[in-house]
Amino acid sequence: MKFKNKHVEQHDDWISVSDLMAGLMMVFLFIAISLMREAMIERDKIKDVAVAYQENQVSIYEALQKEFEKDLSKWEAVLDKENLTFTFKSPDTLFASGESNLQRKYEEILVDFFPRYLDIILKFKKSINEIRIEGHTSTIWNSKVNEDDAYFKNMQLSQGRTRSVLEYIYNLKEVASDKTWINKHIAAVGFSSSKSIQVDGKEDKSASRRVSFRVITNSEIQIRKILEVN
Numbered sequence: 704m705k706f707k708n709k710h711v712e713q714h715d716d717w718i719s720v721s722d723l724m725a726g727l728m729m730v731f732l733f734i735a736i737s738l739m740r741e742a743m744i745e746r747d748k749i750k751d752v753a754v755a756y757q758e759n760q761v762s763i764y765e766a767l768q769k770e771f772e773k774d775l776s777k778w779e780a781v782l783d784k785e786n787l788t789f790t791f792k793s794p795d796t797l798f799a800s801g802e803s804n805l806q807r808k809y810e811e812i813l814v815d816f817f818p819r820y821l822d823i824i825l826k827f828k829k830s831i832n833e834i835r836i837e838g839h840t841s842t843i844w845n846s847k848v849n850e851d852d853a854y855f856k857n858m859q860l861s862q863g864r865t866r867s868v869l870e871y872i873y874n875l876k877e878v879a880s881d882k883t884w885i886n887k888h889i890a891a892v893g894f895s896s897s898k899s900i901q902v903d904g905k906e907d908k909s910a911s912r913r914v915s916f917r918v919i920t921n922s923e924i925q926i927r928k929i930l931e932v933n
Contacts, residue, residue, distance in 0.1 A: 759830050763787055763918060766823045771816075778812055787918035788837075789820070794912035803863030805871055813868070818877040820916065825881065832921035834889045838865035839915070841908040842896040854895055862893030868914060 764784045771789070775781060779793035791797055797809045805813070824834060838861035844853035869891040872878065878885065900910035 759827065760787060760920060763823075763827050766826070767820070770819055770823055774816070778816070787920075788915045789917075790913050790915040792910060792913050794909060797912070797914055798864055801860065803860060803867050805867050810871060813872055814875065814877075817872045817875060821878055821881060821885075824918065825884070828884070828888075830920050830922070831888065831918060833919040835917045835919055836865045836868050836889065836891045837915045837917055838862065838868075838891070838893045839898055839911055839913050840896050841911040842899055842906055843908060858893055858895035860893070861895050862891070864914065865891035865893050 761784075764782070764787060767782055767787075767789065771780075771782065778791060779796065780789060780791050782789050791809070791812070796806060796812070798804065798806060824831060840857040840861050842850075842853065842857070844856050848856065869889060873882065873885055873889075896911065900907045902910075
């Protein structure tokens with residue numbers, strides 16, 4: 704009889720352990736489900752931001768395209784939808800060879816272009832982190848300069864050119880009321896020949912010499928804020 708009671712006690716202990724394990728499994732299951740749900744919510748938030756800013760980028764492009772579609776050919780310019788870059792491609796119109804002072808023709812274009820460009824950009828300013836004036840050169844300098852020296856001389860030249868562009872548009876009377884915003888959100892960057900234009904494996908030296916106005920949205924900043932909150 705005593706043996707039977709001991710067996711029953713052991714059986715009861717086994718049931719208790721089984722219940723405990725089952726309970727722990729349920730707890731872990733609920734934790735896993737909760738973590739998955741939070742991850743899905745976070746993913747959906749990031750997706751929503753990405754979709755919203757993609758739509759916003761399309762809106763910026765369409766507004767710029769509508770405003771300047773009749774000017775692109777006469778200015779020898781192009782508007783890139785993927786990176787919201789407005790590029791002036793005619794080097795002879797922009798600057799004299801090896802010089803950073805604006806050609807008179809380019810000044811006339813900027814007087815027409817920039818106030819209209821800024822009017823559109825300011826409509827989307829809540830989603831814009833920066834407008835970057837980007838200067839690019841070809842890889843060459845002259846036959847007396849080696850490749851390394853040419854790169855740094857072109858770096859100095861490209862930086863000088865974008866600074867000249869920024870200084871000129873900053874002082875246009877048509878945008879005087881927006882100088883504070885321009886000061887905080889427009890930057891001038893020279894890339895030297897690091898982003899030269901290649902065609903069939905060879906550099907298009909003329910196409911490499913260009914100046915672009917590029918819109919940098921703040922979508923990445925918004926996504927980081929979501930991640931920090933969560």
